[in-house]
Amino acid sequence: MTGRWALAPxxxxxxxxxxLGPDGLLAGPVxxxxxxxxxxxxxxxxxxxxxxxxxxxxxxxxATGVRVERCYDIEDAETLLLGHEGRYGEPRSAxxxxxxxxxxxxxxxxxxxxxxxxxxxxxFEPRAVHLPLPDLVAVYSEQQRRHDATTHPDRxxxxxxAESAGMLVxxxxxxxxxxWSADVHRQVLHELLGERYAGGGEPRRLAELxxxxxxxxxxxxxxxxxxxxVKAFAQAGIKVKSTRRWEIESVDHPAVKPLLEYKKLYRIxxxxxxxxxxxxxxxxxxxxxxxxxxxxxxxxxxxxxxALQIPKVIRRAVVADPGWRLVVADADQMEPRVLAAISxxxxxxxxxxxxxxxxxxxxxxxxxxxxxxxxxxxLGAVYGQTSGDGLKNLAALRRRFPKAxxxxxxxxxxxxxxxxxxxxxxxTCPPAAGTGDDATEEAGLPQDDTAHTPADTEWVPGxxxxxxxxxxxxxxxxVVQGSAADWALLLLAxxxxxxxxxAAELVFFQHDEVIVHCPExxxxxxxxxxxxxxxxxxxxTFGQTPVRFPxxxxxxxxxxxxx
DNA sequence: AGTTTCGGCGCC
DNA sequence: AAAGGGCGCCGAAACT
Numbered sequence: 001m002t003g004r005w006a007l008a009p010x011x012x013x014x015x016x017x018x019x020l021g022p023d024g025l026l027a028g029p030v031x032x033x034x035x036x037x038x039x040x041x042x043x044x045x046x047x048x049x050x051x052x053x054x055x056x057x058x059x060x061x062x063a064t065g066v067r068v069e070r071c072y073d074i075e076d077a078e079t080l081l082l083g084h085e086g087r088y089g090e091p092r093s094a095x096x097x098x099x100x101x102x103x104x105x106x107x108x109x110x111x112x113x114x115x116x117x118x119x120x121x122x123x124f125e126p127r128a129v130h131l132p133l134p135d136l137v138a139v140y141s142e143q144q145r146r147h148d149a150t151t152h153p154d155r156x157x158x159x160x161x162a163e164s165a166g167m168l169v170x171x172x173x174x175x176x177x178x179x180w181s182a183d184v185h186r187q188v189l190h191e192l193l194g195e196r197y198a199g200g201g202e203p204r205r206l207a208e209l210x211x212x213x214x215x216x217x218x219x220x221x222x223x224x225x226x227x228x229x230v231k232a233f234a235q236a237g238i239k240v241k242s243t244r245r246w247e248i249e250s251v252d253h254p255a256v257k258p259l260l261e262y263k264k265l266y267r268i269x270x271x272x273x274x275x276x277x278x279x280x281x282x283x284x285x286x287x288x289x290x291x292x293x294x295x296x297x298x299x300x301x302x303x304x305x306x307a308l309q310i311p312k313v314i315r316r317a318v319v320a321d322p323g324w325r326l327v328v329a330d331a332d333q334m335e336p337r338v339l340a341a342i343s344x345x346x347x348x349x350x351x352x353x354x355x356x357x358x359x360x361x362x363x364x365x366x367x368x369x370x371x372x373x374x375x376x377x378x379l380g381a382v383y384g385q386t387s388g389d390g391l392k393n394l395a396a397l398r399r400r401f402p403k404a405x406x407x408x409x410x411x412x413x414x415x416x417x418x419x420x421x422x423x424x425x426x427x428t429c430p431p432a433a434g435t436g437d438d439a440t441e442e443a444g445l446p447q448d449d450t451a452h453t454p455a456d457t458e459w460v461p462g463x464x465x466x467x468x469x470x471x472x473x474x475x476x477x478x479v480v481q482g483s484a485a486d487w488a489l490l491l492l493a494x495x496x497x498x499x500x501x502x503a504a505e506l507v508f509f510q511h512d513e514v515i516v517h518c519p520e521x522x523x524x525x526x527x528x529x530x531x532x533x534x535x536x537x538x539x540x541t542f543g544q545t546p547v548r549f550p551x552x553x554x555x556x557x558x559x560x561x562x563x
Numbered sequence: 564a565g566t567t568t569c570g571g572c573g574c575c
Numbered sequence: 576a577a578a579g580g581g582c583g584c585c586g587a588a589a590c591t
Contacts, residue, residue: 138575244572270586271584295581296581301583309575309584310575387579389577474580478580480580481575486585524576
């Protein structure tokens with residue numbers, strides 16, 4: 001008996017397992033075994049483990065050195081399927097799915113996050129709901145049927161499989177950690193911030209800059225208090241609405257220079273300073289918790305340590321083990337390439353069919369402007385920019401790449417009208433709230449305000465309310481960012497499989513960038529594996545397409561030396 | 564006193 | 576020149 005098996009930790013500390021048939025139904029008796037890791041280890045022929053939650057099961061397996069080939073995460077699939085079915089707000093637990101199947105009362109989901117984020121990690125999922133294995137299998141089998149009812153069943157199956165693979169990668173990254181030199185980090189902090197003073201106050205350099213700011217204003221000013229700074233500028237006869245960098249930058253006043261420098265360093269100090277080091281780095285590894293499918297667009301998030309916002313200067317502390325290297329791989333111009341693949345715009349596909357710098361090509365073809373302007377225009381189209389230079393060049397972009405721009409325009413209109421918007425593989429954008437749906441609120445989406453506008457109003461830009469326009473921008477961005485996330489998951493899945501045969505370990509992933517930590521002698525293989533994985537992911541995700549997905553890879557000992 | 568929101572900025 | 580999509584994190588401010 002090989003292929004797929006289902007698995008459910010039992011309340012007595014053991015585990016229930018059973019083989020599944022091609023229909024996703026039980027194909028043999030439910031077995032009970034006393035130890036999870038032993039049960040899995042004893043069945044290397046199993047290709048895919050079907051379980052309720054990867055975060056519940058897989059860390060326990062990894063802790064005993066057991067790696068699995070593939071899995072199917074039922075609750076993650078439930079979330080994606082509910083979204084596709086336009087039922088975003090409904091509870092997504094396996095228990096809820098079973099209740100819907102059996103017609104019982106549907107239990108609400110447990111709270112997503114503990115009220116005390118520092119106290120416990122979602123890794124341990126303390127409120128896990130136990131389902132007997134046959135019930136879990138019933139939910140799984142029904143999910144297989146629901147895939148068939150989606151717009152593109154093949155793509156949807158690919159999506160849930162890719163998401164499950166992402167869950168495995170995230171768990172493995174959480175276990176590996178990012179190689180981190182505390183010594184280098186402290187050295188960087190000392191160079192930037194100077195000595196620390198006893199008592200946990202500002203380090204020397206910050207104190208000096210604060211003094212310079214105060215001297216420039218002629219009175220004591222706390223540069224870390226926006227209200228204080230705004231008042232100080234007002235007293236100097238300068239009106240500023242905020243102390244944001246872009247607003248302060250253009251102000252002509254001697255306090256500006258030290259103030260901006262203070263803000264830059266203050267940020268390093270509070271977000272990635274000595275206490276950060278104390279909190280997040282242990283035994284040469286920074287261990288954030290990667291959370292696949294952390295956002296509705298499919299992008300990952302991390303809990304702890306701001307792992308996806310490591311400032312460039314701090315990356316000097318990311319150092320490979322002795323004899324090992326970091327292979328840092330960054331997808332080149334991922335968003336416009338994805339837009340080319342999903343919109344099938346002939347002009348953009350042609351440009352994206354080459355590995356050379358896409359923004360440069362767009363600039364050469366579409367306008368007289370330079371590469372930077374082309375990039376602004378493309379990203380402006382994707383983000384729904386409403387003013388500025390990007391908008392100026394948008395007209396040229398529209399003429400040259402009409403299908404591409406129309407694709408995101410259509411998504412924006414659909415979002416404004418409350419219609420469903422999907423990524424290429426079928427990940428679905430939450431509709432506006434106001435229909436008994438709190439998922440959009442959780443996701444930080446602009447709230448529905450159709451109650452204040454006529455329901456049958458034709459879409460006219462000038463008539464759209466602020467929230468309606470915000471929903472349009474969200475949907476516009478969603479199709480590109482989300483499809484890029486679809487593709488990135490396939491990439492990770494392929495890369496993970498190749499690395500399984502080596503000592504190489506995936507240690508970092510950030511939207512369009514991946515870091516592999518490997519012995520020096522494996523670097524050539526890893527570089528090739530990334531290239532192959534990118535091409536495979538492109539083919540699998542988008543089917544026949546001329547669009548290429550090149551990566552810039554750097555083999556370095558220190559992350560800061562990449563790029 | 565404890566919790567939530569805001570302002571600001573880091574990354575993509 | 577003006578400020579748009581997704582996040583997390585921190586301290587301060589604003590609340591209960």
